[in-house]
Amino acid sequence: MATVSFNTHFPGYDVLGEITRSNARVLKARHIATGDLVAIKHFALNTDADTLRRFERESAIMTQMDHPNIVKVREVRLDTDLPYLVMDYVEGGNLRQLITGSGHLSVEMTIRMGLQILDAFRLIHAHGIVHRDVKPENILYHKLASGELHFLLTDFGVARLHEQPVTQTGQSLMTYEYAAPEQFDNPRQVDKTADYYAFGVVLYECFTGKVPFVLGSETGIVTFMNAVLTTPPPAPVLPTSQLLPEGLEELLRQLLAKKTTDRIDDPDEIKLILKQAEVEQLYREKGRQPAIPKARTESHTPVAAQGAPRPVAKPAQVKSSKPVVAQSTSRRNWLLPALLALVVLGGVLAYWGFNRTDPQPLAVEESTNVTSTTAEVDTARQAEEARLRLEQARQQYQAEVSEATRKLAVRTMGGDVGLFGGVKNLSIQLKNPSVVTFRSVAVKVEYLKGNGRLLKSTVMYFNQVGPAATMTRLAPDSQRGTRFKAKVLRADPEIPDSLSATPSLTP
Numbered sequence: 001m002a003t004v005s006f007n008t009h010f011p012g013y014d015v016l017g018e019i020t021r022s023n024a025r026v027l028k029a030r031h032i033a034t035g036d037l038v039a040i041k042h043f044a045l046n047t048d049a050d051t052l053r054r055f056e057r058e059s060a061i062m063t064q065m066d067h068p069n070i071v072k073v074r075e076v077r078l079d080t081d082l083p084y085l086v087m088d089y090v091e092g093g094n095l096r097q098l099i100t101g102s103g104h105l106s107v108e109m110t111i112r113m114g115l116q117i118l119d120a121f122r123l124i125h126a127h128g129i130v131h132r133d134v135k136p137e138n139i140l141y142h143k144l145a146s147g148e149l150h151f152l153l154t155d156f157g158v159a160r161l162h163e164q165p166v167t168q169t170g171q172s173l174m175t176y177e178y179a180a181p182e183q184f185d186n187p188r189q190v191d192k193t194a195d196y197y198a199f200g201v202v203l204y205e206c207f208t209g210k211v212p213f214v215l216g217s218e219t220g221i222v223t224f225m226n227a228v229l230t231t232p233p234p235a236p237v238l239p240t241s242q243l244l245p246e247g248l249e250e251l252l253r254q255l256l257a258k259k260t261t262d263r264i265d266d267p268d269e270i271k272l273i274l275k276q277a278e279v280e281q282l283y284r285e286k287g288r289q290p291a292i293p294k295a296r297t298e299s300h301t302p303v304a305a306q307g308a309p310r311p312v313a314k315p316a317q318v319k320s321s322k323p324v325v326a327q328s329t330s331r332r333n334w335l336l337p338a339l340l341a342l343v344v345l346g347g348v349l350a351y352w353g354f355n356r357t358d359p360q361p362l363a364v365e366e367s368t369n370v371t372s373t374t375a376e377v378d379t380a381r382q383a384e385e386a387r388l389r390l391e392q393a394r395q396q397y398q399a400e401v402s403e404a405t406r407k408l409a410v411r412t413m414g415g416d417v418g419l420f421g422g423v424k425n426l427s428i429q430l431k432n433p434s435v436v437t438f439r440s441v442a443v444k445v446e447y448l449k450g451n452g453r454l455l456k457s458t459v460m461y462f463n464q465v466g467p468a469a470t471m472t473r474l475a476p477d478s479q480r481g482t483r484f485k486a487k488v489l490r491a492d493p494e495i496p497d498s499l500s501a502t503p504s505l506t507p
Contacts, residue, residue: 009082010040028089037091038074042084059085061129061156063476064458068440069120071140071154090152092142095202098149099136104209104239107248111278113139113151114203118267118274120153121199123459125192125267131156132190134198135178136205176224177201177211181258184225193260196270200255207244208236212256229258243284245277397496404434405491410443413472417482423447426475428486430462438465442489447481455480459489 013029019039020026027040062073062085075086095113098105105113117139124131131138131153138155180197183190205211212233215224233256238244251273254264264270408430415426428443440463447456456478462471475486 009042009080010084013038013040013086015040029086031086037089039087039089040084041087042082057156061124061127062087064127065123066458066460066476067120067123068150068461068463069116069152070123071152087154090140090142090154092140092149095136095139095141095151095206098141099205099209105206107207107242107244107281108278109149110203110206111274111281112149113141113206114199114274115271116151117153117199117202118271121192121195122267124153125195127459129156130190130192131195131198132183133175133178134195134202135175136202139202176215176221177213179228180260181229182260185229191260193263193265196255196263196265197257200252203248203255204233204236204252207238207248207252209239245280245284247273247277247280251277393498400434401436401491401493404432404436404438404493405488407433408438408441408488408491409433410486410488412445412475412484412486415484421480421482423478423481423484426477426484427472428460428475429470429472430465430488432465432467432469435467437467437494438491439463439494440492441465442491443486444489445475445486446484447478448483448485450482452483 010027010029012032014032015027015029017028018025019028024041027042029038029040030036031038056078059073059076059078062070063076066072071090072088073085074088077084117134133155134153138153140152140154141149142152144150178198178201180190180194183194201211213224213227213231215221233252236244236249236252251264251270254262255270257263410428410430413427413429416424418424426445428445430441430443432438432441440461443460443462445458445460446454448454458476460473460475462473465471475484478484
């Protein structure tokens with residue numbers, strides 16, 4: 001199709017080329033008014049009713065999503081010959097391209113990607129949304145100024161609201177190698193745990209370069225499904241000699257559990273495991289073990305076990321010769337006893353002379369062990385004091401965060417209400433009068449009827465809200481409602497580096 005024809009169908013945009021084509025075509029375009037690069041996703045003219053309904057569902061979901069790790073939808077047009085939506089263009093690529101380019105991803109990059117996708121899960125699942133098609137092609141990235149990669153979840157083409165039933169048509173659109181067992185066995189009961197299974201497959205592929213179960217030309221769909229339903233996934237083997245942190249192996253096992261009741265689906269718990277694995281990986285890269293050192297066993301080993309020392313004369317043995325001398329001097333025949341006494345005394349003196357140096361090394365060794373043990377005790381005590389100080393600082397900071405969260409103020413500004421209802425041009429202003437920096441603040445916006453009944457709600461995210469900051473954002477328009485209000489739903493503070501560090505127990 002010629003560019004002029006594209007531009008006729010998408011007024012206000014200058015189409016630059018095609019990005020991808022599958023069930024839908026995705027075009028790269030430029031918004032003429034602002035010059036922003038965008039991605040336009042549209043269906044062909046012969047779109048069937050089921051596909052169009054899925055398209056409407058996707059657009060309804062994504063227009064409510066305002067999150068740094070979810071691709072933002074700018075505009076939705078369903079009343080045209082080519083129904084389409086306009087999304088922010090993500091300059092970079094997708095996770096599939098990263099894996100294909102290097103064969104696999106590093107542990108560090110995979111953990112970073114996983115933490116960001118977990119944040120996206122937290123939002124969509126809170127809205128009762130199941131993505132149902134989590135795979136590397138639907139995880140985009142772009143490079144930040146720091147050189148790090150920023151990941152975003154996209155393409156809710158087969159996502160569904162929690163209340164809506166799952167159809168066989170919806171099942172056929174899933175990508176089999178990332179589908180959870182229940183999507184084959186019981187597709188009508190799919191919930192958010194299916195997304196976590198797919199998330200586990202993505203992590204597994206990032207680490208190893210391949211998925212746990214491969215559907216190839218030589219593998220029939222029945223054989224493949226039986227493997228997914230009954231066979232434990234192979235142990236992850238990295239292409240390099242690098243070891244996978246033990247915590248990650250256990251996490252993969254829990255994410256890829258066959259039963260949904262055995263599968264981990266708590267984003268906070270998974271985040272903690274990934275963070276711990278990140279620390280373990282840093283230790284590995286530096287050639288260190290993140291283990292608390294044990295007390296030296298040498299200091300508790302009996303001396304006999306270190307090598308039998310030479311016999312040492314006891315004071316009692318030395319003194320035992322004195323009565324002999326005393327008795328000999330009382331005898332009348334004093335010459336022979338005197339000679340005997342001299343011999344005995346010389347033997348004792350010689351024995352003592354040869355053996356007087358033996359206790360010296362033992363004393364030194366014992367002194368060394370005592371000194372070493374004392375140093376370890378001092379180090380452990382200092383580390384414990386540092387840990388207590390850090391814990392106290394964390395508790396104090398948590399109290400400051402709680403107070404700062406309570407002081408967050410949000411208000412609505414403007415808002416044009418239509419003659420028959422509907423709200424446009426509504427702005428939400430957030431004020432942070434505290435000294436705490438918030439990584440993200442979630443604000444819930446509600447659209448109400450005149451009698452106060454809730455018609456619609458959406459969640460907006462204000463990112464990097466600094467001390468004494470005031471931020472204003474435009475809320476999504478609503479086709480319903482005559483009243484509106486906003487409130488702070490959740491606030492995630494920035495954790496200072498000084499409070500996120502772990503005190504070392506090594507000197």
